[in-house]
Amino acid sequence: MKRDFIYLDHAAATPLDERVAKAMAPYYTDRFFNPSSPYAPSIEVRRDYEAAKASLAHSIGARPDELVMTAGATESINLAFGGISGHVVTAEIEHHAVLRASEKHDHTLVKSDEHGLVSAEAVKLAIRPDTQLVSIALANNELGTVQPLREIAEVVRNERRARLDRGNRTLIYLHCDASQGVGQLDVNVARLGVDMLTLNAAKIYGPKQVGLLWAASDVRLTPQIVGGGQERNLRSGTENVAGVIGFAKALELATEHRKYESDRLAQLRDQLEKTLVEAFPQAVLSGHPRHRLAGHLHISFPGVDAERIVFALENRDVLVATGSACAANQGTRSHVLTAIGLAPEVADGSLRLTLGHLNDEVSIAQAGEIIIEEIKREMERVKR
């Protein structure tokens, strides 16, 4: 497989940071022990595992015993939804994992504005007396729009207080899937004001299929996977020691370099955006102009077939997405673009360009030139 490509799809997958790989390696070989075994080398592994959880908890301002380690964001989301039986409020533009999990419950899908912003007011209007869960992602995975989580948290807190006053004992929780935001945004559970938070190692240069659900100590979860009683009986199965150690290292690095990296990515993204919009004044930018992930650029070229562009760019060693990886593979138009009201001919000409560690000024300038050439070529072809 060639290595000299320009990768603009960091929201779909990230390579393992070599420091993460280095942190994980001993737990495959020398420290391979089952953390539940009784002898000292296993107890050391258990200690390392717990230290990694403590580090993860520290990174988000939580307590280690409030984390449940999972096999990724999708499992975390399912676990967050598993403990409730009542009504759910979420947004039309949420990830499929949240939408599918919502479908197991009576639920209301809140609309976003044309930038993909879900207002606290809209959430407030959707909450019913029997609502038990509000689930809003920190940042949308297609548009990069960052949601006003603190305001939404305020709405949920107010609802909780109002219920207490009315003697309604129905609990209401706020869950936030922060998979796409961590590494670029401040993800602190107290500052966000959430009750549950999902994180994923695979989006921050950690291993795939490693995630966590943080739940405040008063949240009652129902285990989905029962057995040996690991993770405080909330998620059984021999611990993914190497994976969790890697996740902790990845989150530590992401947190440490967050300010620098998000400034850097915003600059690169703005440069690319400017280049493309200058070349194609008719291009449509989606996602919120201000409240948007630093590395995210969602741009549509009306009348152009984005899938043809993906392949043309791939031939030039530039890797981009048309939308989220899951939706892209199913050959259907993105539900997010439909939800924000993008006309079909605009939506079908959309590229999602997500920047990250593998990009620098030179490669972004090159990518800009190549994208312009290929879109011009496609426009010529369509004209003929």
Added chain:
Amino acid sequence: MKRDFIYLDHAAATPLDERVAKAMAPYYTDRFFNPSSPYAPSIEVRRDYEAAKASLAHSIGARPDELVMTAGATESINLAFGGISGHVVTAEIEHHAVLRASEKHDHTLVKSDEHGLVSAEAVKLAIRPDTQLVSIALANNELGTVQPLREIAEVVRNERRARLDRGNRTLIYLHCDASQGVGQLDVNVARLGVDMLTLNAAKIYGPKQVGLLWAASDVRLTPQIVGGGQERNLRSGTENVAGVIGFAKALELATEHRKYESDRLAQLRDQLEKTLVEAFPQAVLSGHPRHRLAGHLHISFPGVDAERIVFALENRDVLVATGSACAANQGTRSHVLTAIGLAPEVADGSLRLTLGHLNDEVSIAQAGEIIIEEIKREMERVKR
């Protein structure tokens, strides 16, 4: 952490085979792509992932599209149990994952004999007209006893036929957790005659938290984890590419070397057993004398505190278990030993010695001497 120990706890955890590590490595770095992305490097990753699944399927005589990749045996077992609503038949001596999953259903626990053998007759007697699932592990993780799966499969098949004749349309499936048997036994789904099979990479020198559930194409599963629709909508979440590639390599190696390795382990085990029984004629061997995993030796020294022995041996760099890793950590007597009727003073003096790749003739001879010395020392101490 020191490396010069003698490891006799292969049933709890195995180190990653270096050939497995080598197979996995590229998927963390060069081939890190999301297998659902649309460009060629992702499509290559998808192809490699599917090839790994095909290899796994081939190893057990199944079709690739009948596999659901999971985060380990515990999740697989929960998935196998998730699709049914009726009565369940399983055994008292099963792993906690099976027991806890059974508790979500009306269920009957079949007794085993004193060797931990679950007879087909006992299963037959426990089956009711509303039984939908029989779940029996291929080999018991504490005793190493290998169950007569083919006979049990015959019972389930006969029940199925009898129901058809009676016009009873209740489906009945046989699930087998083969985590502990693979690598030492023939695990072919057709020859075993099962409808569902659970496997785990962590027991065969593969990565932790990687497993699979095989289900025959007529088995209706209910997804526990919903979202992006991966694994034919049965288990969502971005695929654990490196993990599955590693699992396939591990199973390939285990299958290839199975005959040689199980003969080698049986010899080493028999040597160790002979040494220990000669030194302590009062020792009690558990597990079936003939139908037992090659590397498994369960031996009890009545009146001795096994936990003290574990620590004494650890000081001599010999790592052994008292029972399964999960149960061991909870300070409770093994439910398996209680179920086979071992007296408490015998059960509490039990060691589970499980041999594997890290053992050879020299280290097993050394281990035998050290175990004898430490048990004698402990017996002296108790006498005083």
